[in-house]
Amino acid sequence: MREQDVCTPEARYVYAVIPRAPREEFGPIGLGGARVYVLWQGEIGALVHDCPPEPYQGDTETMMGCVNTHNGVIDRAWAEAGSILPMRFDVIVRPDEGHTADENVRRWLEEEHSNFKIKLDEFRGKVELGVQILWDPAVIASKLAEGSEELRALKAAMANMSKGTAYLQRHKIAEIVKQEMERKAVRDYTACYEALSKHAESIHVNKLQKHDTKTMIANLALLVRREKVEAVGAALGSFSGEEGVEVRFTGPWPPYTFAAKIPVAGERSPVGQGLGNAG
Amino acid sequence: MPVERTPSLESVPDVVERILDRGIVIVDREAFFSLFRLELLGIEAGATVLSCDTYLDYAEAVGLLPLAAPRHVTEYVSRGGVRDWLRFPWRYIRIALRTVLGK
Numbered sequence: 445m446r447e448q449d450v451c452t453p454e455a456r457y458v459y460a461v462i463p464r465a466p467r468e469e470f471g472p473i474g475l476g477g478a479r480v481y482v483l484w485q486g487e488i489g490a491l492v493h494d495c496p497p498e499p500y501q502g503d504t505e506t507m508m509g510c511v512n513t514h515n516g517v518i519d520r521a522w523a524e525a526g527s528i529l530p531m532r533f534d535v536i537v538r539p540d541e542g543h544t545a546d547e548n549v550r551r552w553l554e555e556e557h558s559n560f561k562i563k564l565d566e567f568r569g570k571v572e573l574g575v576q577i578l579w580d581p582a583v584i585a586s587k588l589a590e591g592s593e594e595l596r597a598l599k600a601a602m603a604n605m606s607k608g609t610a611y612l613q614r615h616k617i618a619e620i621v622k623q624e625m626e627r628k629a630v631r632d633y634t635a636c637y638e639a640l641s642k643h644a645e646s647i648h649v650n651k652l653q654k655h656d657t658k659t660m661i662a663n664l665a666l667l668v669r670r671e672k673v674e675a676v677g678a679a680l681g682s683f684s685g686e687e688g689v690e691v692r693f694t695g696p697w698p699p700y701t702f703a704a705k706i707p708v709a710g711e712r713s714p715v716g717q718g719l720g721n722a723g
Numbered sequence: 724m725p726v727e728r729t730p731s732l733e734s735v736p737d738v739v740e741r742i743l744d745r746g747i748v749i750v751d752r753e754a755f756f757s758l759f760r761l762e763l764l765g766i767e768a769g770a771t772v773l774s775c776d777t778y779l780d781y782a783e784a785v786g787l788l789p790l791a792a793p794r795h796v797t798e799y800v801s802r803g804g805v806r807d808w809l810r811f812p813w814r815y816i817r818i819a820l821r822t823v824l825g826k
Contacts, residue, residue, distance in 0.1 A: 461747070508735075511742045532746035537755055552749075573728075574737055653740075673728070680726035693726045694734045700745035 455497035455538040456483070456545045458490050459517045460698075461553070462525040463564045465489075470520060475500060475513050480521075483546055485553035488560050491521050492549065497538035522698045527568040529560060529703045563706055570645060570667050571696030573676055577636060577662040578655060581625070583688030588624045595620060629661040632683070636662055639679045643672045648701050658690065665701035 457475065464487050470480040478493035500510055514533050522528040537552070539545045553560070589595045598617050602610045641647055643666075650663040668676055677693060684691040729737075749755045 508739075511739055514742055515738050530742075530746045532744075532748040533742045535747070535749060535755065574734075674725065677725040677728055681724045684726045685724070691726050692729065694729045694737045697737075697741060700741040703747050704745040706747060 453494035453496055454545060455495050455536050456490075456492040456549055457495045457500075458492050458531050458535045458537060458549065459514060460491045460521055460531055461529040461560050461564070462489055462491055462521055463487060463527050463561070463568075465525040467524050470517070470524075473513075473517055473520060475510055480517055483549050483553075485550045486557050486561075488553055488557060488564065490549050490553055491517065492537075495536065497536065497545075499534050499536065518698050527564045528698050529563055529567070529706065530698045530700050532704070559706065563703070567667075567699050567702065569670055570699065571670055571673065572699045572701055573666045573668055573673065573693065573695035574697065575636070575640065575662065575664045575666060575676075575680065575694075576653075576660060576692040577632065577683065578658040578660050578690040578692065579629075580657070580688040580690075581659050584625060584628065585621050587688065588628065589621060592620075592624065595624075629659075632689075633662045636680075636683055637664070639682070640664065640666060640676060643676050643679060644668050646702060648705070650701070667699060667702050670696070 457478070459474075459480065462482065464484060465482075468482040468484070468489070470482075470491070472479050474480040474493035475495075478495065480491060480493050482489040482491055501507070502510070511533060518528060518530045537545050537549050540548065543551070589599075595617060598613060598620070602613050605613060637647065646667040648665040648667075650665055652660040652663050654660075666676065673696060680691050680693055683689065
């Protein structure tokens with residue numbers, strides 16, 4: 445961990461943006477037990493703690509602890525404020541020439557005020573859910589093969605073939621299995637997406653993750669009204685019964701994925717035209 | 724049967740994925756650090772490994788269908804695009820083949 449004693453806590457670690465709420469002190473729940481509080485600007489505020497102007501870093505164990513703490517702070521504030529725009533890990537605002545870190549945070553909030561306010565209103569009463577579909581490829585392949593007359597015939601024919609021809613036949617079978625699996629993946633993915641879109645306000649398609657023993661065929665983030673969470677679980681029921689198919693359903697999450705899609709000024713304007721040079 | 728939901732705090736890989744890869748991030752502003760450096764981590768969380776190497780794979784990994792366009796999937800398939808989407812690694816195909824051929 446960093447050495448707090450040798451650095452001045454002149455910067456602000458930002459956890460999230462929240463709508464104005466009665467509470468502005470969250471106590472020592474931040475990274476390293478830091479006191480978390482809110483810097484208000486108009487109708488919105490930034491959830492921060494004081495820190496030296498340098499990133500948090502460390503070994504895996506330390507970082508996992510930090511990630512969990514970051515998530516915990518956001519969960520607490522989300523429960524309190526009813527809506528939240530979570531920041532990614534390790535976003536730190538520092539002072540610069542002529543401005544304290546607090547001024548920079550407030551100027552950022554002011555600049556993004558209407559943008560953030562609209563999203564905070566939109567996300568109120570909604571949660572993010574994660575849905576992943578994972579296959580056991582061997583099980584799926586053997587089931588496809590059992591069900592395919594073509595594959596059964598190709599396999600049976602191998603018995604009477606010379607070594608060389610059987611080798612080629614093997615390749616042919618492999619190619620067919622692969623294509624069948626791809627077709628099934630698209631079918632299952634499409635069916636799942638369509639079933640979920642009935643319950644979700646928005647769906648974000650995430651990249652598929654690598655997995656040691658399984659193949660991921662869908663990795664979705666859903667933005668749903670809180671009261672529809674159980675309906676999503678029920679809708680997923682029709683996909684989970686199949687042998688070799690695992691459906692992972694996680695949440696409710698603060699809207700991490702959907703907050704990430706908000707365009708903020710830093711991404712719109714070129715370097716140097718941001719807070720550092722303004723006013 | 725409804726699928727049982729895993730509460731967010733009990734799913735470490737999902738927590739890591741969201742906090743390190745999602746959420747608002749501010750870039751290119753002098754007053755901001757946004758210095759999460761993935762290469763500093765070799766986070767091994769359950770079955771999902773997010774270390775630098777795997778992250779690079781992960782970043783360009785299979786996936787990323789056109790957003791909100793499941794009905795275009797068929798079209799995508801017919802253009803042969805599905806191979807980019809679902810690159811079944813050959814080791815899976817080999818496993819599958821062994822299962823199919825019983826060898």
